[in-house]
Amino acid sequence: MIEEKPHESRICEVEGCKTKHYAKGLCKKHYCRMKKYGNPMETKYGRDNEKHGYSKTSEYNVWQNMKKRCYSESDNRFDRYGGRGIKVCDSWENSFLNFITDMGPKPFEGAEIDRIDNDGNYEPSNCRWVSRTQNIRNCSMTKIDYQIALDIREEFSTGKYTQKEIGERYGIKQANVHRIIANEIWKVGDCDGFKASSL
Numbered sequence: 001m002i003e004e005k006p007h008e009s010r011i012c013e014v015e016g017c018k019t020k021h022y023a024k025g026l027c028k029k030h031y032c033r034m035k036k037y038g039n040p041m042e043t044k045y046g047r048d049n050e051k052h053g054y055s056k057t058s059e060y061n062v063w064q065n066m067k068k069r070c071y072s073e074s075d076n077r078f079d080r081y082g083g084r085g086i087k088v089c090d091s092w093e094n095s096f097l098n099f100i101t102d103m104g105p106k107p108f109e110g111a112e113i114d115r116i117d118n119d120g121n122y123e124p125s126n127c128r129w130v131s132r133t134q135n136i137r138n139c140s141m142t143k144i145d146y147q148i149a150l151d152i153r154e155e156f157s158t159g160k161y162t163q164k165e166i167g168e169r170y171g172i173k174q175a176n177v178h179r180i181i182a183n184e185i186w187k188v189g190d191c192d193g194f195k196a197s198s199l
Contacts, residue, residue, distance in 0.1 A: 010025075011027070012025070012026050012027035013025040013026060014026065014027070017030065026040055059100055059103075059105060059106060062112075062113050063092070063099050063100075066088060066113060066122055067088050069081040069082065070082040070088050070122070071088075086115075086119075086120075086121060086122070087121045087122070088121065088122040088123075089121055089122060089123035091123075091124075092122060092123065092124075102124040103127065104129075106129055107129050108129075108131075110132060111129040111130065111131065112130060112131070112132055112135045113128075114128055114129070114130040114134065114135045115127055116128060133169045133170070133171075144170070144172065144186060145186075146186055148170065149180050149185075149186030150188075152170065152177060152181065153181055155169075156177075163177045163178055163181065164177075
């Protein structure tokens with residue numbers, strides 16, 4: 001009978017991980033993360049493996065997207081967030097549980113995270129859940145991007161809203177709503193659409 005070496009029967013020391021030991025008390029996945037990030041629970045966008053049951057929820061998507069626009073230069077919103085110094089506080093960057101504990105679940109369908117001070121970071125004292133309309137109105141300046149221009153055209157095409165009502169929803173002048181609908185600004189097919197345009 002071959003005597004089993006002590007380490008061969010061990011499993012990863014990370015709580016909840018039942019994978020076979022690889023090195024330094026960790027499985028291969030957690031060992032590689034430890035070498036790369038200095039923490040076996042860390043990934044490119046923060047910690048994972050927390051037991052929270054939210055991984056398929058919109059709140060979890062908000063948390064991930066918040067970090068991507070602050071830290072991933074490949075994100076098309078990076079220039080408006082991380083590119084101008086906006087960060088996620090350490091508590092939230094490293095833990096979804098801390099984020100959801102501070103923010104709580106979305107209070108209504110379609111709620112979005114909003115920074116009260118647009119030049120401030122994502123942190124408990126500067127964030128709240130708001131509607132899309134409130135979020136747009138809280139921009140550092142009233143800004144329209146190509147996607148919002150498309151939304152405005154789509155909303156007007158339904159016949160449910162007047163140009164004045166749409167202007168009030170997005171916090172812009174009715175004249176500018178008219179110019180968007182008439183394709184005078186933020187023209188359909190404009191490749192520069194994701195640059196903010198101050199109206």
